[in-house]
Amino acid sequence: DAGVTQSPTHLIKTRGQQVTLRCSPKSGHDTVSWYQQALGQGPQFIFQYYEEEERQRGNFPDRFSGHQFPNYSSELNVNALLLGDSALYLCASSLRRGVNTGELFFGEGSRLTVL
Amino acid sequence: QQPVQSPQAVILREGEDAVINCSSSKALYSVHWYRQKHGEAPVFLMILLKGGEQKGHDKISASFNEKKQQSSLYLTASQLSYSGTYFCGTERPGANNLFFGTGTRLTVIP
Numbered sequence: 202d203a204g205v206t207q208s209p210t211h212l213i214k215t216r217g218q219q220v221t222l223r224c225s226p227k228s229g230h231d232t233v234s235w236y237q238q239a240l241g242q243g244p245q246f247i248f249q250y251y252e253e254e255e256r257q258r259g260n261f262p263d264r265f266s267g268h269q270f271p272n273y274s275s276e277l278n279v280n281a282l283l284l285g286d287s288a289l290y291l292c293a294s295s296l297r298r299g300v301n302t303g304e305l306f307f308g309e310g311s312r313l314t315v316l
Numbered sequence: 317q318q319p320v321q322s323p324q325a326v327i328l329r330e331g332e333d334a335v336i337n338c339s340s341s342k343a344l345y346s347v348h349w350y351r352q353k354h355g356e357a358p359v360f361l362m363i364l365l366k367g368g369e370q371k372g373h374d375k376i377s378a379s380f381n382e383k384k385q386q387s388s389l390y391l392t393a394s395q396l397s398y399s400g401t402y403f404c405g406t407e408r409p410g411a412n413n414l415f416f417g418t419g420t421r422l423t424v425i426p
Contacts, residue, residue: 236416242419302411305414307357309357310357
């Protein structure tokens with residue numbers, strides 16, 4: 202049973218560019234959450250997708266956007282990259298049960314470096 | 317909404333015990349605990365729901381005091397494999413998302 206897979210694992214961009222990160226959730230999971238983890242910090246919640254809609258959003262600007270496809274996979278897009286966007290981007294999948302969160306399964310992450 | 321964890325870092329010798337605390341300023345529905353080893357993804361340890369329950373996982377257990385909006389993770393007879401950064405994730409009622417603390421780096425030495 203494949204776990205959560207993310208791509209690419211590493212990438213380097215320059216300021217002002219745009220980036221797309223991809224995530225395939227664990228088999229059977231229908232909810233995808235994205236987190237940004239700066240070096241030495243805890244994961245910061247960006248947003249969550251369920252049934253192809255953004256359901257929850259953290260304190261991130263509109264430059265961060267996403268999408269969920271019918272097969273539950275998801276993309277995170279970041280426009281107009283800033284140096285401060287350099288971080289590990291984690292995708293976490295879960296099975297939605299009611300109104301509260303169950304166990305999250307994390308991918309290995311995509312490490313973005315903005316120069 | 318980010319919970320506060322303490323201590324920020326702790327070093328233990330094998331066999332020693334440790335307690336990691338997590339505190340929130342908001343009313344909570346649940347507290348989740350995860351461990352992340354260097355260069356790896358966070359891995360789920362346990363969920364505690366409101367009701368003051370205590371859970372255990374091998375020699376790692378946790379408690380949740382919903383009235384104080386606090387949770388503690390207890391590691392007993394620590395092993396080298398316990399090394400890593402521990403994060404608590406807190407969830408408000410009906411929120412369906414987690415906010416993680418800044419983490420506690422635990423190092424177990426022989």
